[in-house]
Amino acid sequence: MLVDPEVIILPHDSFESPELNIVITKMAVSSLLRTHFTGSIVTHSPVDLPLFKIARQGLVEKTYQLPEPRMPSDRSSGNSIRFLRDRPPGPAHKGDSHWVIITDPASLVLRNIDHLFPSVSSGAYAAEATDFLWLKVGRAQRTGIVFASRGIWAVRARYLKMVVERWGSKWETEQHRLTEDEVWSAVVSDLPLRKRCFEHEEVIAPPIDSIDWTAIGSAAFLTIPDWPDRQQQEFLQALYFGKFFGDETGLMINILDS
DSSP: OOOOOEEEEOOOSOSSOHHHHHHHHHHHHHHHHHTTOOSEEEEEESSOOOSOSSOOTTEEEEEOOOOOOSSGGGTTSSHHHHHHHHSOOOOSSSSSOSEEEEEOSSEEEOSOOGGGSOOOOOSTTOOOOOSEEEEEEEEOTTTOOEEEEEEEEEEEGGGHHHHHHHHHHHHHHHTTTSOHHHHHHHHHHHOOSOEEEOOTTTEEOOOTTOOOHHHHHHOSEEEOTTSOHHHHHHHHHHHHHHHHTOOTTOHHHHHHTO
8 A cells, every 4th residue: 555655746947937837737736636646746836826726635836946057058957956955845744654756847647656656565475675766768878877767756755865965966076077867867876775667668758759659658657857848848738638638529629629
């Protein structure tokens, strides 16, 4: 049984369009709720506007303004770790064994994801003990680095601070030599935790130039943190409406285009 999971949806990387943050975050939250996620959800928005006119049970909305980067070239780099270090999202639950799930807002839940996060159990049929879950998205040919997606990762609450501190320290020393993805991948590789990847094909991060619709159709969770803003918005809206409002009768099309 899953105990007290908590999803924390990060602010969107775009400094130019706070409205984009609202639209994309709202779809991520709605997809969690529509697939009957059993835990709590915490969002962070750069504008003080509610996502929904009617409050959703289990949703906590917080306002957070991403700090201006020191250099214009840094506008799209390091925002996730800047946010987590500046305002660590402390777990809202008692105890320290529940899962804290960190996701990029450019994500959608396509099926219930509770099964992805094993509970603490014992006995002959207990799941393998795990403290950190991550998504593998490929390997660099030149360096051999195994890339870990920043779009979703999960850690037991007791280790969240340690992961954030390691990520921040690595970013400070390597940001001028490595990309943000390479820094995060190195952090994941070096974590002294019981780690494993998310279940195969259950969590995916499709590249913009190689979309596998069969994989999308069978996945439980999709994330595209590295796509350009406009493509993120268009793709996620199309997938969201097709998944949750599309049917054989074309009801929504008939209503909207009557």
